[in-house]
Amino acid sequence: MSTFDPPTDLLPRRTADGSFTLHSAQLDVFYHSVNGAVHESTHVFIKAGLEKPGKEHIDVLEVGLGTGLNLLLTWVRCLEGKLTVNYTALEPHPLSAAQLEELAHCDDLSWPGLHEPFMERMTSASEEPHPAIGGLTFRKLPTRVHDFAADAAFDVIYFDAFGPNTQPDMWTVDVFRRMHTALRAGGALVTYCAKGEVRRTMEAVGFLVERLDGPPGKREMLRATRNLSH
């Protein structure tokens, strides 16, 4: 059973590319890289994850919706007409509307008309899928990843948990086995984390793991693919 207590002292911080993230002094943790929140999310989750399969439709699972930055960057790709996405996000500790407004992610990405549907989806208590807008259908679940079960339902998993030093129970055999089962054959989990121990845990549940170049400030990241044969 997880003993994780969400931080109660979150404050916005500007990162090196001008976009904002959240910082907790209690946990000594940032929600994104201080070297650039948008740069990191684009590099790790969009380029190495969403855009890798080259498919017209992608089912995405995000572990740790947080500020919704990965959702927004995915949505913009859909609005640009690049693909359509069914997006399922897990977030047991959702942020408040006031915290989200302070970050102004929508201002940064400046896509007209996105702010209202974004805020509506991020703050909704409904677990039902919201109607598709701009090629993206969104569903938010309050489920902990430890309790989430799906079978061959996703093409890509954005694994955006707090790091293993902050929340070690997110990086276990049990969690990665769930993630492996949730992916379709050939589907992949991407994460900013490149720790050797994490890579070995992924391999232990059957993933084929690649070490890719990391975003600014990080040497490497990981992409873990479910084998085509099982």
Ligand SMILES: C[S@@+](CC[C@H](N)C(=O)[O-])C[C@H]1O[C@@H](n2cnc3c(N)ncnc32)[C@H](O)[C@@H]1O
């Ligand atoms: C690094 S932050 C996510 C950053 C986010 N993707 C963004 O773009 O802002 C990690 C997130 O994992 C969430 N989390 C904590 N425990 C979790 C659990 N058991 N299952 C799923 N998510 C969890 C936290 O509440 C937090 O929002």
